[in-house]
Amino acid sequence: MNQTGLKTTCAYCGVGCGVTVPTENDRRVNVSGDAQHPANRGRLCVKGTHLGDVLPLKDRLLVPSVHGEPVSWDLASQTIADKIRQAQAQYGANSVAFYLSGQLLTEDYYAANKLAKGFLGTANVDTNSRLCMASAVAAHVRAFGEDAPPSCYEDVEIADLVVVTGSNLAWAHPVLFQRLQAARAEQPSKKMVVIDPRKTATALEADLHLAIKPGADGQLFNALLVYLDKHQACAREYIAEHVSGYAQTLAAATLDVGTDSRIQAELCGLPEADLLAFFALFAQTPKTTTLWSMGINQSESGVDKSNAIINVHLATGRIGQPGASAFSITGQPNAMGGREVGGLANQLAIHRGFDADSIAQVGAFWQASHMAQKPGLKAVDLFDACLAGDIKVLWIMATNPVASLPDANKIRAALAQVETLIVSEVVQSTDTLDCADIRLPALAWGEKDGTVTNSERTISRQRPFLIAPGQARADWWALATVAKKLGFSDAFAWHHAHEIFREHARLSRLNRATALSFDLSAVADLSLAEYQDWLPQQWPLDGTTRTPRLFGDGQFPSHDGRAQMVPISPISVDQPDGGDYILNTGRLRDQWHTMARTGYAMALNQHSPQFELHIHPNDAEHNAIVNGDLVAVRSDLGSFYALARIDAAQQPSELFAAMHWNRQFASHGGVANVIASRVDPISGQPASKHARVQLAKQTSQANGFLFIGDGQPAPDWLNELLWFKTHTRQGTLYRFFSLQQSLADFIALRSQDGTPCTMSLTDSSQQSAQWIGQDAGGLQFWLSIHRAATPWPDSLFLDRAAEQPNPGLSLNALLTGQQDDAPIRGKIVCTCFSVSDSQITDFLQSHAQASLSTLQTALCCGTNCGSCLTEVKTLVKDKASAQTASADALC
Amino acid sequence: MFSDLANNPPDDTLLIIGFGMATARLLNRLADLGYPGPICVVSREKNVGYNRIQLTPWLANPEADIDLNLVNATVLARLNIRILAQTDVVSFSADLHRVRLSDGSEMPFARAVIATGSQPVLPECDFRSQPAIRAFRTLEDGYFLRALPEQSHVAVLGGGLLGLEAAWGLRQLGHRVTLIHRNNHLLNRQLSAPLAALLANSFVKAGITLRLKRQIRAIDSDPRLASITLDNAEALPVHCLIAAAGIRPNIDLAQRAGLATGQGIQVNEALQTSAGHIFALGECTEFAAQTFGLVAPVYAQAEVLAQRLMGGASEFALTQTDTRLKISGLDVFSTGQINHPKAQVLSLVDQYQQRGRTLHFLNHRLIGAELLGDLSLANYCQDLIQTKHPISDPRDVILGRLQNAA
Structure with a gap:
């Protein structure tokens, strides 16, 4: 900690950027990028830039409770210990389970894993990382013998070709994308190929975009292998020395896709020329790095697809070389850390599995009283076991499976079967917490103290700079407290996260006798002061020469030291037919997971405030859907509602919706309702990217908006409606629809709710009505309901009215929710400077010769975090091509 | 009945019966227009030509110097006028152009204007023996109310303009006021429910108790007013009951004179009654099946009548009432x-x-x-x-x- 402030690590994605916090114990702090951190070198994306916005204590969970009754930690932990003891006595060790999260710090993860697998004798410990990169983990193990990603971020800068597949890198891992873009800008010969069914922000920047048929990635990489072999582009020598399985793999690939590039292109739904262009580029470019993420992993053949990617890199010897590697980019801040300690049910600890030696060695180190003997249940199976009544006590920490696992209705039913559901959370309500019997207040970012590991194996500190609010406590502390109540005082006698870190590092020393690369033994005796001053470091930390990459020497941590190419024949996935659609899911630029944190940041809610379903224009026309229409998406399992967004970047018959919405933000939940819990048979990772659904336009009787200032309760009548919710700075904005009730019914309902209303506009023809509540403090609520389409209010305006004692606003403004004569703001593109698309297009209209830089000089858009640059550039490009077109028309 | 008719041919006197706001306005206009002939005004009240509309502020602000006079001496001096106050017309013969007054005298006239106004609709009881049950129409009513003991409990019947004004004025004097209105919202002739509710709020905030959709079922006034009972059986102890539940045109005299009447004295656009030389003016009139309780149409009538009396051809018409x-x-x-x-x-x-x-x-x-x-x-x-x-x-x-x- 130097004069420039306290250094910590961002709470969001797996890039793991360093963050500098200027002052301590300030919940209104502005954070900046840590210029010394190797992951970001000072850069931050829009979510990271607004980390300070999620610090206020609005809706924080601050006291433990049992069945809704606030209790002391002592009573809560005693109750948990009693329930665990009872369940295990009556139903056996495996009746107790833990479901953890890539949001946890390594120390928290370690404590949970040690308690379960070493002292409770249950390996039913899984984590939401199962939803994120379990397929890549399994592929790593199959190919390398260990879940050890061989690459580092520098590779994307060094590479001459970067292949991005199954990843909207620009939005999901923005800082890594910016590093790639900066390198490309410096050296324009560098190429980027993006493989994605959608024309994403990443695809817009590609030299070549392959809009692949959903699910055909395995075929594509099989075809690439066939091509590489046919064109003698494989590294024969490297294969001979370091790689097994080449012939079988090639044979399987040939069987899968044949050798005819025309047929291969058809299988992938791509123009043959594009396919061949990609293959040629790949073959010719030694420094090729392939990045992949959830688009590959969240599939019924996610492991095979990951191996298909690794196969072509092994076949070309491009593993662990500078700029040449196969690189799985993890979604979460500590997905990697969780894997290190054994957070997945099929892992024991320190990259060890459940072989007798490992069980014995780890058990001895822990002085474990009851070691788990075999792998536990993976996420989907775990919740199926809950549904079957086999799990009696389940402790969920820092994750929201009802919203994030497929088939939300099933998960909710499963949780209802668990006798004692314990949930550790930072907010008062999530879809999962709402099911809990015991609620434990956890620490949030800025309060937590420990370490995280990012996608390139760099361990960084998350440091606390805020005083823990209320009764919120560290997750490891909660686990250790319960462990002590269970009689395991000696094994859980930690006083500080540092002691856990050191114990974990000492445990990893066991790997010295193995070929495994995970080893932290060099820091096993780290002092507290050294832990506090920890600088970001990549593992392995075995005390020998550091290397940013693994396996560059061709030595792999497998039984014979060789890498394994894996023959794969990916199963083909559902294709749309008979009027059905294929739903794809993914992330938004400015939101994170189930929005329990980013959902509270006003700035982050501006970019995509609505829950939208992206529909190809032809499909929209076919269903008579226009922008903003309420639409229902249904599968056999359930349905969700969203607002239509007609989007030419979609393929016909394919729909897209963001995965963030759940019942906290949408009355009827989100995409999890319709996705089947089909999993990859090896990794157990659900196929969340792919659901066959029906689409239907919904006709509402009435629709409207409700703004409620902070501290005001939501009215009961909302329960009768269909709504979407956004947090604003001073309150909450609901967009609602009434499918059954007419506006008259609604008005009657509303008149009964007793909310003191100080202003109203009613219309006997019942086309619309508005109500407003104001007190001396400002606007308390604003309610506007219409029979026809309703104009959006300006939430910034409502926020201002909510915080001004006497807003002094015109009637018009108060009743329309917009400033008088305010131009329509449009969609916010640049969150940092709050610049909308209409502002940008207006500027471009009035400045015919404007370039990106003149635009940026004028409006600042994209000059801070740069997350919006792709969108800004697209607007400039669209304007330029429109001008060319009109110039052509004039000629 | 009338003596010596043949010997006393009708002279040119313009007889005006009643001296309220309508008459005051008529006299002002006649003075402006330079009416030449003799005028005689006969009024039952002691005070004549005062501004009823200002009664409420006058009541509410005993200290304020509010001039209620509508006709001043200068105006009167320009007219050839005689005013007989505290005088009633006992009988009226349209045909004979003659009236007999309460002082026993007879008076001939050429043309007459009946401006007897209206009287409040009072609850059914012997209110004449109960000074505490009264309207708020006259200066006399005003003096009575001003003299009420402090913090009297007053019930006001009627939530129209007059009732609201009375209730407000009494509340300003510090009395405990209950306003009883038969409609479900106040001021129902001028306002629909939402704004009436807003107005009602301001009354409630001022400490006035409202009883809407209520009527008086019984009055306990034996021997003195003690309480009233509403139709929901609620009993209200009261010291005073002000009736402001509407007015009834004073048409007795016209009826006795054989003039055509309905709700009021029927007049045409020249404000002539069924007898061409007899006019009627103000709240006692009925025109096109409408009666009048607001000052604007009454003043419009006064304007038309002044023109007519001067020989003009002006016509009264219903206009949008604001x-x-x-x-x-x-x-x-x-x-x-x-x-x-x-x-x-x-x-x-x-x-x-x-x-x-x-x-x-x-x-x-x-x-x-x-x-x-x-x-x-x-x-x-x-x-x-x-x-x-x-x-x-x-x-x-x-x-x-x-x-x-x-």
Whole structure:
């Protein structure tokens, strides 16, 4: 900690950027990028830039409770210990389970894993990382013998070709994308190929975009292998020395896709020329790095697809070389850390599995009283076991499976079967917490103290700079407290996260006798002061020469030291037919997971405030859907509602919706309702990217908006409606629809709710009505309901009215929710400077010769975090091509 | 009955019976126009020609110097006028152009104006023996109310303009006031429910108890007024009951004279009764099946009648009746049709700033407007109604968008 402030690590994605916090114990702090951190070198994306916005204590969970009754930690932990003891006595060790999260710090993860697998004798410990990169983990193990990603971020800068597949890198891992873009800008010969069914922000920047048929990635990489072999582009020598399985793999690939590039292109739904262009580029470019993420992993053949990617890199010897590697980019801040300690049910600890030696060695180190003997249940199976009544006590920490696992209705039913559901959370309500019997207040970012590991194996500190609010406590502390109540005082006698870190590092020393690369033994005796001053470091930390990459020497941590190419024949996935659609899911630029944190940041809610379903224009026309229409998406399992967004970047018959919405933000939940819990048979990772659904336009009787200032309760009548919710700075904005009730019914309902209303506009023809509540403090609520389409209010305006004692606003403004004569703001593109698309297009209209830089000089858009640059550039490009077109028309 | 008719041919006296606000206005106009002939005004009241409308502020502010006189000496001096106060007309012969007065004398006239006004509708009881049960119509009523002991409990019957004014004035004097109204909202002739509710709030806030949709079932006044019982059996102990539940035109004299009457004395557009030389003016009249309780049409009548008496051809016609006044510190404006069953009604209520607008639209035209607390749209709405201006979005009108644009 130097004069420039306290250094910590961002709470969001797996890039793991360093963050500098200027002052301590300030919940209104502005954070900046840590210029010394190797992951970001000072850069931050829009979510990271607004980390300070999620610090206020609005809706924080601050006291433990049992069945809704606030209790002391002592009573809560005693109750948990009693329930665990009872369940295990009556139903056996495996009746107790833990479901953890890539949001946890390594120390928290370690404590949970040690308690379960070493002292409770249950390996039913899984984590939401199962939803994120379990397929890549399994592929790593199959190919390398260990879940050890061989690459580092520098590779994307060094590479001459970067292949991005199954990843909207620009939005999901923005800082890594910016590093790639900066390198490309410096050296324009560098190429980027993006493989994605959608024309994403990443695809817009590609030299070549392959809009692949959903699910055909395995075929594509099989075809690439066939091509590489046919064109003698494989590294024969490297294969001979370091790689097994080449012939079988090639044979399987040939069987899968044949050798005819025309047929291969058809299988992938791509123009043959594009396919061949990609293959040629790949073959010719030694420094090729392939990045992949959830688009590959969240599939019924996610492991095979990951191996298909690794196969072509092994076949070309491009593993662990500078700029040449196969690189799985993890979604979460500590997905990697969780894997290190054994957070997945099929892992024991320190990259060890459940072989007798490992069980014995780890058990001895822990002085474990009851070691788990075999792998536990993976996420989907775990919740199926809950549904079957086999799990009696389940402790969920820092994750929201009802919203994030497929088939939300099933998960909710499963949780209802668990006798004692314990949930550790930072907010008062999530879809999962709402099911809990015991609620434990956890620490949030800025309060937590420990370490995280990012996608390139760099361990960084998350440091606390805020005083823990209320009764919120560290997750490891909660686990250790319960462990002590269970009689395991000696094994859980930690006083500080540092002691856990050191114990974990000492445990990893066991790997010295193995070929495994995970080893932290060099820091096993780290002092507290050294832990506090920890600088970001990549593992392995075995005390020998550091290397940013693994396996560059061709030595792999497998039984014979060789890498394994894996023959794969990916199963083909559902294709749309008979009027059905294929739903794809993914992330938004400015939101994170189930929005329990980013959902509270006003700035982050501006970019995509609505829950939208992206529909190809032809499909929209076919269903008579226009922008903003309420639409229902249904599968056999359930349905969700969203607002239509007609989007030419979609393929016909394919729909897209963001995965963030759940019942906290949408009355009827989100995409999890319709996705089947089909999993990859090896990794157990659900196929969340792919659901066959029906689409239907919904006709509402009435629709409207409700703004409620902070501290005001939501009215009961909302329960009768269909709504979407956004947090604003001073309150909450609901967009609602009434499918059954007419506006008259609604008005009657509303008149009964007793909310003191100080202003109203009613219309006997019942086309619309508005109500407003104001007190001396400002606007308390604003309610506007219409029979026809309703104009959006300006939430910034409502926020201002909510915080001004006497807003002094015109009637018009108060009743329309917009400033008088305010131009329509449009969609916010640049969150940092709050610049909308209409502002940008207006500027471009009035400045015919404007370039990106003149635009940026004028409006600042994209000059801070740069997350919006792709969108800004697209607007400039669209304007330029429109001008060319009109110039052509004039000629 | 009348003596010596043949010997006393009708002289040229203009006889005016009653000296209320209508007569006061008529005299002012006649003075302006230089009416030459003799005028005799006969009035039952001691005080003549005072401004009833100012009775409320006069009542509420005993210290304020409020001039209630509508006719001053200068005006009267310009006329050839005789005023007989505290005098009643005992009998009236239209044919014989003659009246007999309560002092026993007879008076001939050429033309007569009946301006006997109206009387309040009082509850059914022997109110004549109960000074504590009375209307709020006369200066005498005003003096009585001013003299009430402090913190008297007063019930006011009627939630129209007069009742609201009385209740407000009495509350300002510190009395405990209960306002009883048979309709389910106050001021139901001028306002529809939303703004009436807003107005009601200001009364409740001022400490006035409201009993809406209630009537008086019984009055315990033996020997003195002690309590009243409402139709829901609620008993209210009261010291005083003010009846402001409407008026009844005073038509007894006209009936006795054999003139045509309905609710009031029927007049034509020249304000002539069924006898051509007898005119009627003000609250005692009925024109086109309507009676009158507001000052504006009465003053319009006075103007027409003054012209007629001067030999002119002016005609009285019903015009849109606007109400524009202040009650309980709130400006109230009402114009046009506010109870058309097919109208689209938009209502804006702002309790925070004590203001409201209710607008009535039919076939894309504004037909009626109610404004409370903020009359900034009053003239604009009047224009829209009179010009039948087509309106595409009623919200533009009620939010004042078009007005702002104009």
